[in-house]
Amino acid sequence: MSIPVVTVGPAQEAVVGGLEGLHGPVTVVRRCSELAELMAVCQSGLAMAAVVAEGCEELTTTLVDRLGAVGVSVVALTDDPSEVQRLHSIGVIAAACGVEPSTLAARIAEAVGGERTRGRLGTGQDAAFADAGADPLPLPDSGTAEDAPDGSGRVFAVWGPIGSPGRTMVAVNIAAELAAEGQSVLLVDADSYGASVSAVLGLLDESAGLAQACRLADQGLLDVSALKAAAMPVFLKGGSFRVLTGTTRADRWTELRAAALSVVLERAKDIADVVVVDTGFCLEADEELSFDTLAPRRNAATLRSLELAEVVFAVGTADAIGIPRLVRGLAELEAAVPQASPRVVLNKVKKAAVGHAPKQQLAEAWDRYGPGLGIEAYLPADPAACDAALLSGSVLLEVAPESELRAAIAKLVCASVQQKSHSSGRTTRARRLLKR
């Protein structure tokens, strides 16, 4: 079969002539004058490969991923060695500008073959997204021996339905407990509606570390040291962790594209034992509402995090409003990310909202109406501890080490829950803001 190819770039004439002269392995079906035109042609399903003969600097992870989603592999021509490496890191095969037509045809076939293999081995992570890039893209080979990535980190996502059930409180304290246990932890604020990790931790941060990391990932420039530079350190009494802060300005969610976030989370696994992602509530795949499949999606970060997470905590408020929301939310989660098997956490458990023996009452109600998943944990309402943590920009293990709430969160994630009392001295914001 001859591979249908589209080309772009003023230098394409020689390329097209050369490829057509081969009479067989590839057929040039369209010559485009710019990348936008090439994208439109590819979306119409005309091509299996795109040859970017000039202007490959404009190729990003997101563009390549979108092309991949419509079955198009990319080959770009460049003579710049650093650009070759960048292209490789975003999943593009490079060839020299003066490449022989037969070699170029072989590179095109190789790219298309690679795409097919990826498709065959796909994990089905694209359930919610067309712009998925389900397989992690190859990452640049950078980093010192000390940074030698092992990629063995695990991703925990903390999700919950609308209504502030306590996703951020749980995510931040999970990160703190794991850090206190000696694990290296990266906390990622991927809530595209209400990023609040930096506020909760008292970080005076406007830099939106996650957006920075996504931008670098999109350009194929996110190596270990760039990721570490984008992440802010938080120092606790018992340890420290890093935070990729969220996009607090409402208009910046567009920077959190799914393909770039996949790269960030893959790379994060190289620098942390556990990557804890605080997600937004909304699971709608908004491309269903729009024909513009190239547009960024508000819920991309949440959906992609849930798709890539090894463990998903589903947090709900334990009252008459929160439980039905959680039940509906879990059904939506099942539809949007079927591979997630959420661990249900009921938060803000209190007698006043549930009645006597709240755990038993909740368990019985859950058995009757719940979606067949057990309840993994009951986290008590403890406004005093939560308010104290918020006031000092700190975490429960520092401000309320003996609290039941802290113990219940530690039990969720720590192999050996250390009940030994931590001294309750508070870490000042200034200390936590100490730079690397």
Ligand SMILES: Nc1ncnc2c1ncn2[C@@H]1O[C@H](COP(=O)(O)OP(=O)(O)O)[C@@H](O)[C@H]1O
């Ligand atoms: N177990 C709890 N007891 C008391 N207050 C809580 C508890 N969990 C969370 N909160 C409070 O509820 C509010 C919302 O929590 P947050 O974690 O920001 O929710 P979300 O991230 O789901 O929007 C915060 O003021 C937080 O301190």
Ligand SMILES: [Mg+2]
């Ligand atoms: Mg939150």
